[in-house]
Amino acid sequence: MKKIILIAGPSGAGKTTVSEYLTEKYGIPRVLTHTTRPMRSGEKQDVSYHFETDETFTQLHFFEHIKYGSYQYGSSREALNLAWKKSNLVSLIVDIKGVYTYIQQLGDKVYFLYITTSTKKELEERLLKRGDDPSKIKERLSGSELNALPADLKNYAHILINDNLTKTKSALDALIAKLR
Numbered sequence: 001m002k003k004i005i006l007i008a009g010p011s012g013a014g015k016t017t018v019s020e021y022l023t024e025k026y027g028i029p030r031v032l033t034h035t036t037r038p039m040r041s042g043e044k045q046d047v048s049y050h051f052e053t054d055e056t057f058t059q060l061h062f063f064e065h066i067k068y069g070s071y072q073y074g075s076s077r078e079a080l081n082l083a084w085k086k087s088n089l090v091s092l093i094v095d096i097k098g099v100y101t102y103i104q105q106l107g108d109k110v111y112f113l114y115i116t117t118s119t120k121k122e123l124e125e126r127l128l129k130r131g132d133d134p135s136k137i138k139e140r141l142s143g144s145e146l147n148a149l150p151a152d153l154k155n156y157a158h159i160l161i162n163d164n165l166t167k168t169k170s171a172l173d174a175l176i177a178k179l180r
Contacts, residue, residue: 001088001109002084002088002089002090002109003088003089003090003109003110003111003179004031004080004089004090004091004092004102004106004109004110004111005022005028005089005090005091005092005111005113005179006091006092006094006098006099006102006110006111006112006113007019007091007092007093007094007113007115008093008094008095008096008098008099008112008113008114008115009114009115009116010116010117010123010141011123011127011132012117012122012123012124012126012127012130012132013115013116013117013123013126013162014115014117014126014162014165014168015093015115016093017162017165018113018115018160018162018168018172019091019093021169021172022091022172022176023091025169025172025173026089026176027087028087028089028090028091028176029083029086029087029090029091030083030090030091030092030093031075031079031080031082031083031090031091031092032046032047032048032049032050032079032082032083033049033050033073033074033075033076033079033092034049034050034051034052034057034060034065034072034073034074034075034076034079035049035050035051035052035071035072035073035074036051036052036053036054036057036071036072036073037051037071037073038051039051050076050079052072054072057072057074060074060076060077060078061076061077061078062074062075062076062077063075063076063077063080063098063101063102063105064094064095064097064098064101075092075094075098080092089176089179089180096149096150096153099112099153099156100153103153103156110156111158111175111179112153112156112157112158113157113158113160113175114149114157114158114159114160115160115162116159116160116161116162117161117162117163118161118163120141122163123141124137124141127141158175160172
């Protein structure tokens with residue numbers, strides 16, 4: 001059966017690290033998202049994103065989409081089907097709001113993995129280490145509870161505390177063994 005691992009959590013929790021590990025170790029493709037923003041240096045069409053025009057963007061069937069400034073971003077049914085052609089098990093980094101849509105539309109095909117750390121201090125250190133603006137970090141972390149999943153998503157969430165990468169990888173290995 002086809003499955004999608006939805007990866008969500010606060011900034012700095014390790015969502016991209018987890019997604020990359022799943023791809024590198026298990027060949028689990030990441031569902032590419034769409035954007036209308038221009039390609040940045042080093043990015044490639046259909047590798048980094050599906051880069052769209054405003055016109056092509058409106059022709060897609062989105063699970064979720066959002067507009068930041070004048071650019072649009074979204075995850076589509078078309079991109080999911082492309083990933084499922086490569087593998088019956090795929091992953092997608094998504095925000096909490098997007099989790100609802102996937103669960104509603106795909107039901108038991110969804111495995112929701114919520115990545116977090118045990119402390120806000122750990123998140124702050126990671127965000128500083130990766131070069132985020134210190135004033136933006138404070139803004140991102142202020143008032144947000146680390147494990148604050150909406151109550152109606154707690155039954156769907158598999159929480160992974162990512163304080164130690166070796167332990168996180170072991171937990172992911174056990175997860176993949178169970179899903180395959």
